[in-house]
Amino acid sequence: MAKAAKKTDATTQAPLLTEEQLLAMPESDYMNDEQLAFFRDRLKQLEDEIINNAGVTTENLRETQFVPDPADRATIEEEHALELRTRDRERKLLKKVQQSLALIDSRDYGWCEETGEPIGLRRLLARPTATLSLEAQERREKRQKMYGD
Template identity: 55%
Template sequence: MTNSGTEDYVPTEGEEFMNPRQQAFFRARLEKWKSDILAGTKSTINNLQEASSNLPDVVDRASSESDKALELRTRDRQRKLISKIDAALRRIDEGTYGYCDETGEPISLRRLEARPTATLSLEAQERHERKERTVRDD
């Protein structure tokens, strides 16, 4: 990454929301997250390709297969996360990043730092989860 001044920068509530510097901060964070996930995926592929099916012991083979299944489930979750990261990067390009899909209000910087792919403000997310629980309980 080039030295664009975003390495030591931390967004604050006192500045204009989603100004170019904040957008660059979140873009860099999202791109790094995606790159870390993709690097992990490459190591998973290498690990899965290593010969473990020729283990002579049935228990060792079963344990190895269980480990592979867990690894594949983890990678599937990460694949879904990459699609959320890509969607967040598109929202930065479109100028809609950081705004709640439900209310159009800014999502708090603290929430975006904790969950850069968030599309709902904390209040809207809580309403959504309460509604889901009500539907599930019926």
């Protein structure tokens, strides 16, 4: 079986970890330079994807065409509204991605903002913009449900 080519981090030129290598590292290596480079790359890819999607949306909205049939016009307007709602969610995600990149720069990435405990690699792989450990997130959601915060 052919060996997959490793990606390299543009800032250090060191090969980036794979998910398997990342998860196989000992707990004592949590948020070392290699892991931070892995998550920086993942977040930069997400940032680029969001920015590209915004550009595509802008182009799609500029290409409005006159459609005489009211039903077709309503369908097009609904598609545009859905696309704009999606971009609004992505705009909010972009802000979180950029905040996560800043946390990597300050070496605070991967640590719960409430407890200071590690967020955990598996949680960060699933949600790279997470700022709370799973336990802290669950407590926050219970409080919001109880008190409507």
